Amino acid sequence: EEKQRIEIAAPAVFGFVTLPKVVATIRSKTASSVRSISGNYEQVGEHILSGRADLGISRLPLDPRLFEWAPIGSARNVCIFHPKHRFSKKSCVEAHDLEGEQIVDIDPQFASHQMNFNALRFAGVEPDILVEYDCNGYEVGFVSAGLGVSITNEIIAREYAAFELEAKPVEPSALYHYVAVWQKGRVFSNVLEVSLEAILSAFQPAAESGPTVLPIHATARAADRSS
Known part of the structure; x- marks a missing residue:
């Protein structure tokens, strides 16, 4: 299980900062590799429902009949x-x-x-x-x-x-309300738990702020699988 490949769907823009942080965290805690799949918010949902992606970065609204999510900001x-x-x-x-x-x-x-x-x-x-x-x-x-x-x-x-x-x-x-999202009813492996936590932590405001980093009005980040 520790060598499981994790597939994460997200808009390509998150490849600049967020996804490299996510991958670094996953690699530091597991032996898993990551496949990054790009797409707009609608396509992220499609990747998850089709089984092409385990987790995704998206934003609300989402259909609670199909998805579960944890708020990230x-x-x-x-x-x-x-x-x-x-x-x-x-x-x-x-x-x-x-x-x-x-x-x-x-x-x-x-x-x-x-x-x-x-x-x-x-x-x-x-x-x-x-x-x-x-x-x-x-x-x-x-x-x-x-x-x-x-x-x-x-x-x-x-x-x-x-x-x-x-x-x-x-x-x-x-x-806009951003979330980490997965298919409703998905059973989480240890590696998937680590990957979700990596996404949540990557969105925490940086300790040092650059000129484009404005305060994020963060919502609760409890990864309790609640929607």
């Missing part, structure tokens, strides 16, 4: 930008601040909300979207090159620490 929206950007002097970025800014934006069909940009449109201003992408992680390259600003959330922004960007809270904002 909640996050609000932030705007990420190059350190020399004018937003670095602001405490919060509001919708009207985006007027005239080049924007790196996720495809609306993959966006949880468009409140900021819809607020601009309501005021008669069409957002200047320079680049549109379809998966979290693509935006950071364009933003670090100084080609625009982008709106994401605190937990995703933590994955971009190595890019030395800045991030400021955004209003209006949505609230």
Whole structure:
């Protein structure tokens, strides 16, 4: 059992910071290897239900008839930008601040909300979207090159620490609840228990904060299998 291969499904963006921490923890406590499977939140669920993945990183809502989960953190929206950007002097970025800014934006069909940009449109201003992408992680390259600003959330922004960007809270904002997820009724081996704990611990706020690491409004992390 200690040599079991653990398969973890998660959006590819978590490969920057979180999954390397998870793998390091698993390897330090077991002889197991890890297979990382990428996908959006819907695909993470599909990987778990099909048996391709043992565990996943996703966010609510999820169907309690199909899944069980443990909370790993909640996050609000932030705007990420190059350190020399004018937003670095602001405490919060509001919708009207985006007027005239080049924007790196996720495809609306993959966006949880468009409140900021819809607020601009309501005021008669069409957002200047320079680049549109379809998966979290693509935006950071364009933003670090100084080609625009982008709106994401605190937990995703933590994955971009190595890019030395800045991030400021955004209003209006949505609230996202992230979880470690598995198939309902799954029997946990010792290795799987270690892997779940590794995911939970990887999302604990870092002791030292970088410019993109904003406070995470963490929910309880009790891995009690409750949903």
